[in-house]
Amino acid sequence: MPILKFKTPKLDRNAPCWCGSGRKYKQCHEAFDEKLRHAEMMGHTVPAHALIKSPKDIEGIRESAKVNIAVLDAVADRIEIGMSTADIDRIVQEVTRNAGAIPATLGYDGYPKSVCTSVNDEVCHGIPDEKVILKDGDIVNVDASTILNGYFSDSSRMFCLGNVSEEKKRLVQVTKECVEIGIKHVVPWTFLGDMGDAVHQHALKNGYSVVRQIGGHGCGLAFHEDPWVSYVSTPGTEMMMVPGMVFTIEPMVNMGTDEIYQDEENGWTIYTKDGKPSAQWEVQVLVTEDGCEVITY
Ligand code: MF3
Ligand code: CO
Numbered sequence: 001m002p003i004l005k006f007k008t009p010k011l012d013r014n015a016p017c018w019c020g021s022g023r024k025y026k027q028c029h030e031a032f033d034e035k036l037r038h039a040e041m042m043g044h045t046v047p048a049h050a051l052i053k054s055p056k057d058i059e060g061i062r063e064s065a066k067v068n069i070a071v072l073d074a075v076a077d078r079i080e081i082g083m084s085t086a087d088i089d090r091i092v093q094e095v096t097r098n099a100g101a102i103p104a105t106l107g108y109d110g111y112p113k114s115v116c117t118s119v120n121d122e123v124c125h126g127i128p129d130e131k132v133i134l135k136d137g138d139i140v141n142v143d144a145s146t147i148l149n150g151y152f153s154d155s156s157r158m159f160c161l162g163n164v165s166e167e168k169k170r171l172v173q174v175t176k177e178c179v180e181i182g183i184k185h186v187v188p189w190t191f192l193g194d195m196g197d198a199v200h201q202h203a204l205k206n207g208y209s210v211v212r213q214i215g216g217h218g219c220g221l222a223f224h225e226d227p228w229v230s231y232v233s234t235p236g237t238e239m240m241m242v243p244g245m246v247f248t249i250e251p252m253v254n255m256g257t258d259e260i261y262q263d264e265e266n267g268w269t270i271y272t273k274d275g276k277p278s279a280q281w282e283v284q285v286l287v288t289e290d291g292c293e294v295i296t297y
Pocket of ligand 1: 105108109111115116125143144145154155250268282
């Protein structure tokens with residue numbers, strides 16, 4: 001008989017709980033671990049304890065998120081036609097530093113700037129540049145990530161500049177709805193695949209496609225943690241969502257094909273293959289006992 005080995009260990013019931021609450025294991029996460037083990041027995045993927053945030057971690061992530069939200073609020077106030085994407089980078093720098101925080105992208109894997117600014121057919125990871133001037137009719141994603149006291153937060157918004165065509169406005173709106181639908185489908189003890197499929201179906205229903213190769217991620221104690229989060233997924237698959245997990249919902253929705261390519265020169269920026277526009281909104285959520293708390297927006 002093979003011995004089945006599960007990720008969720010059996011622990012001393014009277015020892016302090018692994019979650020850092022200070023309570024005894026039997027009064028804290030014991031029943032939770034039983035549920036995890038049961039799910040594992042059924043063949044599901046469950047998070048390791050390292051992905052379950054402690055109350056202290058959650059407080060730290062919320063504080064980081066306040067700065068992250070303030071950064072995007074400042075961009076929302078000041079973004080305008082004629083400004084360069086490097087100007088957006090300066091706003092992000094200023095607001096982040098003034099709050100005693102650090103932009104998480106700066107120097108991340110060699111990324112050179114404090115924010116990503118992706119215009120029109122740029123899907124993500126557009127690099128702020130003095131030469132990229134925002135024009136009437138552009139749609140731009142501004143993706144900011146923040147480190148405060150070692151805690152990470154991440155979110156992005158779309159901005160429509162001047163007279164944006166009805167079809168681009170609709171893409172931006174439907175992508176926002178995709179995220180709202182994703183948030184509604186963060187239900188503890190169901191699967192990331194359920195949530196991802198709900199997002200995907202809303203995009204498909206509106207005639208759009210969703211990028212497959214790039215997704216969301218756990219986020220909080222590090223910039224990019226497990227799990228990887230797809231928005232082209234199958235219900236009942238992928239990691240189970242359980243209370244205490246923190247991850248992003250950030251689908252990239254394309255007006256045309258889901259095919260993409262990477263900028264060969266800068267090694268970062270992703271574009272749609274057909275040159276049609278792409279939109280993205282990103283929020284960070286904490287799975288709770290009865291749904292989720294939206295930490296960044
Ligand atoms: N905020 C992006 C994300 O959601 C950051 C990508 S890494 C970068 O993961 F270096 F390109 F910024
Ligand atoms: Co992200």
